[in-house]
Amino acid sequence: DTVPPQVVPGADPSARQLCFAWGPAEVLVCETLFGRAARALLPGCCCPALTGSVAGTGDGAPSSSHVFVVRRDQDIYIHTLRKLFNESHGIFMGLQRSEEELAGKSRKAQLVQVSKNYRSVIRACMEDMHQAAVSTRDPALQGQYSTQVSILSAMELIWNLCEILFVEAATAGPLLLRLLDWVRLHVCDVDSMVREVLSSESPSKHKLFWNVVDVFVLQGRMDEARHLLSKEASANPASMNMYKILDDLMKKMPVPSLGNTQTLTELELKWQHWHEECQRYLQDGTFASNPHMESICKILLGDEDAILEKKELMTTWYHFLVTRLLYSHPTVKPMELRFYAQSSMDLFLGGESSPEPLDMILMAAFEFEMHQVIKECSIVLSNWWFVAHLTDLLDHCKLLQSHNLYFGSNMREFLLLEYASGLFSHHSLWQLGVDYFDHCPEFGRVYLELHIERIPLSTEQKALKVLRICEQRQMHEQVRSICKIMAMKALRNNRLGSALSWSIRAKDAAFATLISDRFLKDYCEKGCFSDLDLIDNLGPSMLLSDRLTFLGKYREFHRLYGEKRFPEAARLLLTLMTAHIAPCSFWMTLLTDALPLLEQKEVIFSAEQTYELMRCLEDLTAGNPDKQKFQDDDVETTKVEMLRLALARNLARVIVKEGTVEGS
Numbered sequence: 334d335t336v337p338p339q340v341v342p343g344a345d346p347s348a349r350q351l352c353f354a355w356g357p358a359e360v361l362v363c364e365t366l367f368g369r370a371a372r373a374l375l376p377g378c379c380c381p382a383l384t385g386s387v388a389g390t391g392d393g394a395p396s397s398s399h400v401f402v403v404r405r406d407q408d409i410y411i412h413t414l415r416k417l418f419n420e421s422h423g424i425f426m427g428l429q430r431s432e433e434e435l436a437g438k439s440r441k442a443q444l445v446q447v448s449k450n451y452r453s454v455i456r457a458c459m460e461d462m463h464q465a466a467v468s469t470r471d472p473a474l475q476g477q478y479s480t481q482v483s484i485l486s487a488m489e490l491i492w493n494l495c496e497i498l499f500v501e502a503a504t505a506g507p508l509l510l511r512l513l514d515w516v517r518l519h520v521c522d523v524d525s526m527v528r529e530v531l532s533s534e535s536p537s538k539h540k541l542f543w544n545v546v547d548v549f550v551l552q553g554r555m556d557e558a559r560h561l562l563s564k565e566a567s568a569n570p571a572s573m574n575m576y577k578i579l580d581d582l583m584k585k586m587p588v589p590s591l592g593n594t595q596t597l598t599e600l601e602l603k604w605q606h607w608h609e610e611c612q613r614y615l616q617d618g619t620f621a622s623n624p625h626m627e628s629i630c631k632i633l634l635g636d637e638d639a640i641l642e643k644k645e646l647m648t649t650w651y652h653f654l655v656t657r658l659l660y661s662h663p664t665v666k667p668m669e670l671r672f673y674a675q676s677s678m679d680l681f682l683g684g685e686s687s688p689e690p691l692d693m694i695l696m697a698a699f700e701f702e703m704h705q706v707i708k709e710c711s712i713v714l715s716n717w718w719f720v721a722h723l724t725d726l727l728d729h730c731k732l733l734q735s736h737n738l739y740f741g742s743n744m745r746e747f748l749l750l751e752y753a754s755g756l757f758s759h760h761s762l763w764q765l766g767v768d769y770f771d772h773c774p775e776f777g778r779v780y781l782e783l784h785i786e787r788i789p790l791s792t793e794q795k796a797l798k799v800l801r802i803c804e805q806r807q808m809h810e811q812v813r814s815i816c817k818i819m820a821m822k823a824l825r826n827n828r829l830g831s832a833l834s835w836s837i838r839a840k841d842a843a844f845a846t847l848i849s850d851r852f853l854k855d856y857c858e859k860g861c862f863s864d865l866d867l868i869d870n871l872g873p874s875m876l877l878s879d880r881l882t883f884l885g886k887y888r889e890f891h892r893l894y895g896e897k898r899f900p901e902a903a904r905l906l907l908t909l910m911t912a913h914i915a916p917c918s919f920w921m922t923l924l925t926d927a928l929p930l931l932e933q934k935e936v937i938f939s940a941e942q943t944y945e946l947m948r949c950l951e952d953l954t955a956g957n958p959d960k961q962k963f964q965d966d967d968v969e970t971t972k973v974e975m976l977r978l979a980l981a982r983n984l985a986r987v988i989v990k991e992g993t994v995e996g997s
Contacts, residue, residue: 408716448496459485506589635661650681674699721752842878849880931979
């Protein structure tokens with residue numbers, strides 16, 4: 334069904350307007366035309382607009398107009414993102430198949446692994462995109478690639494946090510370790526500074542030395558921080574005592590363990606004793622002579638002001654959040670995160686800037702508002718890939734079971750349908766979309782039927798691929814539609830064999846009759862059949878229509894005649910005449926085909942068969958509506974006279990032969 338073009342609300346009716354209409358493959362076509370011209374050029378669909386610029390004015394006089402094609406999901410056309418779509422499809426399919434295989438802890442471990450697989454695909458794609466940005470010399474392309482790298486980086490950041498909080502559902506203790514890993518992985522702005530300092534001849538003399546030490550401390554990388562401080566101690570023997578004390582404090586710092594080697598109570602008790610020891614050294618002025626070490630000690634104590642002084646090294650509020658938790662509340666529980674996250678963002682931004690969309694998404698995750706995360710990502714991100722796959726994963730974690738949308742579907746299915754619909758607008762990725770529709774139990778089948786009909790059947794190979802998909806899913810209406818389209822294309826190109834094959838596959842009797850008539854017409858004009866292999870092997874398919882049956886049997890007559898099986902050929906020819914499945918226009922051809930059999934030395938037709946042929950000839954000449962024209966045609970008159978003579982002569986020979994047989 335087509336939808337009439339719409340005019341943008343609020344447009345001035347007296348001026349040029351922007352009209353739009355939905356086209357094939359989910360493409361929105363916009364035109365700048367007078368409203369009346371737009372309605373004339375787009376009477377329900379946007380096909381004219383797809384051909385290029387359209388000219389027209391309100392008065393019908395020609396004028397220039399521009400056509401804009403707006404795609405709903407532009408990212409699927411970015412070549413470097415193909416890996417993301419293709420590889421994630423395999424992960425998605427594996428997750429659907431493994432749904433009921435495992436339970437309990439094994440199931441959770443499996444889901445975490447699936448999440449990591451998705452992230453590894455994002456990261457691989459991001460690295461490819463970064464490489465493309467580095468290697469290209471085109472500034473515009475470089476800008477596009479850099480933008481995509483930023484988007485993919487944000488996607489991995491969000492996904493990783495959702496993996497920790499929702500999929501793995503890390504508990505107090507291990508939660509902090511996971512968040513530290515998260516920050517270390519994604520806050521990479523300081524990596525180049527670390528490399529620069531470590532690669533210098535004397536790291537402790539480098540101007541950025543203490544910045545690197547601070548970065549390690551802020552990220553909880555104590556071993557690396559202690560290693561660097563040992564270099565400082567070697568270079569400055571005077572600070573050896575301070576170094577040993579600070580090194581001892583950093584070494585003894587209690588941290589949660591992933592195993593169940595200690596309870597939270599034990600950890601909190603150890604941490605409290607360690608905290609008091611740090612406090613004592615700071616109050617004693619142990620580090621007063623070295624501001625850098627004193628600052629580190631304050632950070633170990635969780636001093637918010639001291640940590641905020643290193644804002645430039647942390648770069649983000651969520652880095653500040655994790656550092657703050659590490660040194661002030663290492664046993665934080667998942668449900669307490671929301672309070673620390675909000676206050677950390679407020680302290681870090683300090684009213685100087687407003688939160689970005691990414692900040693709001695991460696905040697929603699820390700608040701365990703899964704639906705808000707999905708909603709914000711749907712608005713901010715440039716494609717449906719992220720929200721569709723994340724929602725599917727969360728649904729398998731049984732976290733979205735109660736959330737149904739007002740129009741009847743659940744959130745998982747709605748987002749998968751949107752993503753798959755976008756894939757269908759791509760010339761090859763549509764094949765991935767089929768599997769996504771298959772795993773949408775409520776509306777997937779309907780969407781697949783609608784979208785598969787819009788796939789351009791540009792080649793026979795592609796048509797066969799689409800047909801196989803439809804046949805596997807018993808989509809009979811779509812199978813017939815595809816076969817009819819391909820049959821019509823073949824017929825237009827005068828490829829009768831292919832057209833007949835497609836019409837048989839479509840079980841379209843009317844079209845098969847039409848093509849059979851074309852075969853017969855070609856035979857009359859050329860005196861031979863094309864596509865003999867197809868006609869010789871019709872088998873039961875010839876019963877699809879009377880005309881197709883006649884075509885197959887008529888070809889069989891020629892084969893029998895060629896094999897000199899004249900009696901069988903004669904019987905078949907007479908059957909074709911008397912059974913009335915041959916078109917009347919072809920009777921003269923059939924009677925003419927009987928002439929060589931009538932003239933054989935051996936009598937082929939019996940008296941009864943000869944009488945039948947005579948009757949057919951008389952019916953043809955007497956029943957022809959263009960009788961006068963028929964009589965005026967010298968060629969046709971000659972044929973009739975020759976047939977009558979041959980029939981009479983054959984009848985005489987038969988009577989003599991049969992009389993001789995009876996007399997003997």
